[in-house]
Amino acid sequence: MRTITEIIVHCTATRADWMAGYPTGSKVAEVKAWHLARGFSDIGYHFLIDRDGTVAQGRPLELIGAHVAGHNTGTIGISLFGGFGSTEVDDFFDNFTAEQDVSARTLIADLRARFPAIKLVTGHNQYAAKACPGFQVSEWLGETIVVNAPGRVTVRRGSRSDDVRVLQETLSLRGHAPGQADGIFGGMTEAAVKAFQMGQGLTTDGIVGPVTWGALLGAA
Numbered sequence: 001m002r003t004i005t006e007i008i009v010h011c012t013a014t015r016a017d018w019m020a021g022y023p024t025g026s027k028v029a030e031v032k033a034w035h036l037a038r039g040f041s042d043i044g045y046h047f048l049i050d051r052d053g054t055v056a057q058g059r060p061l062e063l064i065g066a067h068v069a070g071h072n073t074g075t076i077g078i079s080l081f082g083g084f085g086s087t088e089v090d091d092f093f094d095n096f097t098a099e100q101d102v103s104a105r106t107l108i109a110d111l112r113a114r115f116p117a118i119k120l121v122t123g124h125n126q127y128a129a130k131a132c133p134g135f136q137v138s139e140w141l142g143e144t145i146v147v148n149a150p151g152r153v154t155v156r157r158g159s160r161s162d163d164v165r166v167l168q169e170t171l172s173l174r175g176h177a178p179g180q181a182d183g184i185f186g187g188m189t190e191a192a193v194k195a196f197q198m199g200q201g202l203t204t205d206g207i208v209g210p211v212t213w214g215a216l217l218g219a220a
């Protein structure tokens with residue numbers, strides 16, 4: 001068995017009623033067909049979770065998946081059916097069901113018990129400018145998850161999290177004016193991030209990823 005250190009959560013970006021009434025296996029077969037059409041050798045995800053909470057196996061766990069460019073080797077990909085039209089800062093229940101919530105938490109707990117080397121549970125949107133899975137995984141799980149240490153989770157306008165609060169406090173300490181440290185990444189915080197990035201000679205995009213986090217939390 002390969003070494004697994006991380007679970008990455010996705011969604012299928014299908015509508016809530018997509019293939020309603022069909023068995024989970026038929027939906028999985030459809031997703032597999034999309035992935036084969038993209039040139040994958042098999043479905044990209046290891047598990048898929050249907051709207052009613054049914055958990056289906058995708059690609060065998062011992063095989064490396066195809067779900068996040070550059071992050072497939074030591075990871076397991078789990079995908080939730082649904083999420084069409086979601087944004088990366090929606091609440092879990094805006095796009096997914098209570099049954100999916102229970103099944104996903106149970107599956108993640110089981111996998112962590114089975115693979116103790118798992119250190120991270122993340123969302124696709126932490127690695128790419130995508131909404132997928134349509135919520136912030138760390139907030140949903142109630143954990144602060146550090147990606148690309150010593151940086152933190154990438155945050156940008158619209159993000160709401162403890163990481164945003166840390167960002168706001170750090171910007172204030174560094175003489176910028178991000179507004180109240182309320183954990184909500186709004187226009188003032190974005191302007192303060194851009195001012196900080198400009199002062200550091202970084203790309204002035206207002207997005208706080210590993211490089212900007214490193215500059216913020218590094219040597220004062």
Ligand SMILES: [Zn+2]
Nearest residue numbers: 010011124132
């Ligand atoms: Zn994804």
